[in-house]
Every structure is written in structure tokens, then in C-alpha cells.
Amino acid sequence: MPPRHRLHALRFVMVVSMSSSKYPRSLLSQLYRTLYSIRVFENSCIQLYRQGLIRGYLHPYLGEEAIATGVCAALWQDDYIVSTHRGHGHCIARGGQLGPMVAEIIGKETGYCRGRGGSMHIADVRGGNLGANGIVGAGLPMGIGAALGAKIRGEDRAAVVFTSDGGASHGTFGESLNLAAIWDLPVIVVVENNQFAVSTPVEESSRESELFRRGEGYGVKGFSVDGNDVLEVYERVVESRKLCSEGGGPVLMEAKTYRQAGHHVNDPGKYMPADRVEHYKSRDPILLGRQHLLEMGGMAEAEVDAIQAGVEAEMAEAIAFAKGSQEPSLEEFQLEVEANR
Numbered sequence: 633m634p635p636r637h638r639l640h641a642l643r644f645v646m647v648v649s650m651s652s653s654k655y656p657r658s659l660l661s662q663l664y665r666t667l668y669s670i671r672v673f674e675n676s677c678i679q680l681y682r683q684g685l686i687r688g689y690l691h692p693y694l695g696e697e698a699i700a701t702g703v704c705a706a707l708w709q710d711d712y713i714v715s716t717h718r719g720h721g722h723c724i725a726r727g728g729q730l731g732p733m734v735a736e737i738i739g740k741e742t743g744y745c746r747g748r749g750g751s752m753h754i755a756d757v758r759g760g761n762l763g764a765n766g767i768v769g770a771g772l773p774m775g776i777g778a779a780l781g782a783k784i785r786g787e788d789r790a791a792v793v794f795t796s797d798g799g800a801s802h803g804t805f806g807e808s809l810n811l812a813a814i815w816d817l818p819v820i821v822v823v824e825n826n827q828f829a830v831s832t833p834v835e836e837s838s839r840e841s842e843l844f845r846r847g848e849g850y851g852v853k854g855f856s857v858d859g860n861d862v863l864e865v866y867e868r869v870v871e872s873r874k875l876c877s878e879g880g881g882p883v884l885m886e887a888k889t890y891r892q893a894g895h896h897v898n899d900p901g902k903y904m905p906a907d908r909v910e911h912y913k914s915r916d917p918i919l920l921g922r923q924h925l926l927e928m929g930g931m932a933e934a935e936v937d938a939i940q941a942g943v944e945a946e947m948a949e950a951i952a953f954a955k956g957s958q959e960p961s962l963e964e965f966q967l968e969v970e971a972n973r
């Protein structure tokens with residue numbers, strides 16, 4: 633072995649042996665792969681949008697990746713998730729494949745919903761993702777229903793409902809928490825508090841901006857986590873999932889975070905104070921995840937770079953797959969409209 637490589641290998645072995653992390657390296661590496669996949673996916677979608685391949689709205693999850701990643705890594709095989717209008721990250725973290733996701737978003741037959749749903753309506757029911765939703769707050773009753781169904785059938789399955797600071801002020805939020813509480817349902821409601829509903833700051837839309845406190849009035853355990861730190865999110869969801877299994881649900885988790893861009897792809901986000909954006913960028917979930925992998929996982933920079941290169945290659949393949957896929961035909965659209973009249 634050439635001396636430079638020997639030195640590198642020696643340093644690597646020392647780092648591994650010095651690592652006292654309670655987290656297996658495989659977990660840290662899986663978390664980082666998911667975080668990075670979501671980041672690359674969202675940046676690629678922005679490019680596709682600019683190229684005119686995505687029509688309608690596109691709500692990137694940039695800056696919020698640690699929430700979906702940490703939550704879904706803590707779930708069990710048969711659990712359900714219900715997503716939001718900002719839902720690509722949830723789908724990826726629950727095991728969604730990038731190719732059918734891009735195909736769905738650009739309206740191709742090979743998409744998860746044959747290109748009929750688009751960005752805000754991706755569902756992967758077989759993978760446990762009951763779907764994204766363009767109606768703010770509408771996922772809550774769906775998640776409660778899924779958990780109720782599991783309970784009635786005697787299955788040990790939990791449902792995670794992702795919602796938002798805006799969603800937490802909808803009537804469905806209170807109604808769903810109340811029903812989940814009186815029926816002791818295995819539900820984890822995750823409020824992704826990115827501190828804005830479009831351009832309205834959460835302090836202006838609620839007298840109590842610590843949204844997890846809303847659980848108290850319904851008799852639901854609530855707590856808040858740093859939504860930029862994937863490990864903190866993961867740990868609290870592991871505990872919450874166990875609690876659901878023991879009959880201790882529902883649980884309300886508020887994950888505090890910040891968008892790194894405007895509400896949707898065409899919103900410059902000028903209402904977002906620059907110092908707040910900078911603060912949260914300095915705590916970027918991808919950077920923190922990388923740091924965990926290097927420091928706790930004892931991984932070498934080159935190995936982390938290799939994970940990133942693998943994700944980038946997978947993304948390029950996904951885009952090629954989607955672009956090369958067939959468009960739905962006009963005739964079939966007409967038949968579907970007729971059939972649903």
C-alpha cells in the first residue's frame with residue numbers, strides 16, 4: 633500500500649475505534665443517504681420545473697429533510713404515513729422510488745399514480761404511504777381512520793400524520809386529536825412547524841406558537857424537537873412508536889424547522905428575515921447529518937462522498953426513466969372522465 637493510503641487507512645481505523653456512538657454506523661449512513669436523496673431530489677425537481685417539465689405548483693422540502701428522514705426511519709414495516717402538499721420527502725423517506733416519483737411529477741404513465749396526481753398527490757399505498765394532499769389539514773382524519781382500522785383489526789400498526797403549522801389551525805386538527813385521544817389510537821401527529829403558512833408567520837396566526845401545547849387540551853401527550861437534527865427526531869419517534877404499540881398513543885410531536893426557500897418554487901420568500909434564513913442554513917439538516925456520520929459513525933470523508941455520488945447517479949437514472957416514459961393518451965383521459973361522471 634502506498635504510504636499516503638496507509639496513513640489514511642490508519643487514521644480511519646483510529647477514528648472507528650475511538651467512536652463511542654450508541655448509533656450503529658449502518659443507521660447513520662442510511663439516515664444520511666435519505667437526507668441527501670431528498671435534497672438532490674428537490675433540487676432536481678426545481679430544475680425540471682424551470683425546464684417547463686413540471687406544471688402547476690411545486691413546494692420544495694428544502695431545509696426540512698431531517699423530519700421525514702428521522703420519522704420514517706423509526707417506523708415499523710407495516711406502519712402508515714399520510715403526507716402533505718410538501719410531500720416528496722415523506723415519500724422518499726418511506727421508501728418511495730425516485731423513478732416513479734419523477735414520472736408522477738412530470739405526468740407520465742409510469743408514475744406512482746400513472747401521472748394523474750402530480751407533485752401534490754403522490755401515493756404509494758403498497759409502501760404504506762397513503763398519499764400526499766393538496767388540501768391543508770385534510771390528511772389528519774385520513775391518518776386517524778387508518779389507525780382506527782388497524783386497531784379494530786387487532787393489528788400492531790401505527791399511523792403517522794404529517795401536517796404543518798397551517799394545518800394545526802384547521803378544524804380537522806382539533807377534531808382528529810380529540811377522536812384519536814378518546815379512542816387511544818396508535819397515531820403520531822407530526823407538526824412540521826416551518827414557521828410560515830405561505831407568508832404568514834406562525835406568531836401572527838396563533839397566540840400559542842408552541843404548537844405541541846395544543847395536545848394538552850385534548851389529553852394528548854405533546855413535545856417539541858429540533859426538526860433540523862435527524863437523530864433527535866429519530867429518537868423521539870422510536871419512543872413514540874413504542875408507546876403506540878403499548879396502547880399509549882396518540883402522540884403530538886412538533887418539529888421546529890425553517891424553509892430554505894419560498895413557499896413554492898416561484899416564491900422568492902422576501903418576507904423571510906435574512907438573519908433567520910442564515911441561522912437555519914448554518915444548522916442545515918444535511919450538514920448536521922454529515923457531521924453525525926463523520927463524528928459518531930467514524931466514517932471517512934471519501935466514504936460520505938461516495939454515498940452522495942451513488943445518490944446523484946440514482947437521481948440521474950430516475951430522470952432518464954421518467955423522461956423516457958410514455959405520456960398518458962388523450963383517449964384514455966376522456967374514458968376516465970366519462971367513467972367518473
Ligand SMILES: Cc1ncc(C[n+]2csc(CCOP(=O)(O)OP(=O)(O)O)c2C)c(N)n1
Pocket residue numbers: 691717718766767768769796797798799826828829830895
Ligand atoms: C384548506 C386549504 N386552504 C388553503 C389552501 C391554500 N394553501 C396551500 S399551502 C397553504 C399554506 C401552507 O402553510 P402550512 O400549512 O404551514 O404548510 P407549509 O406550506 O408551510 O409546509 C395554503 C393556505 C389549501 N391548499 N387548502
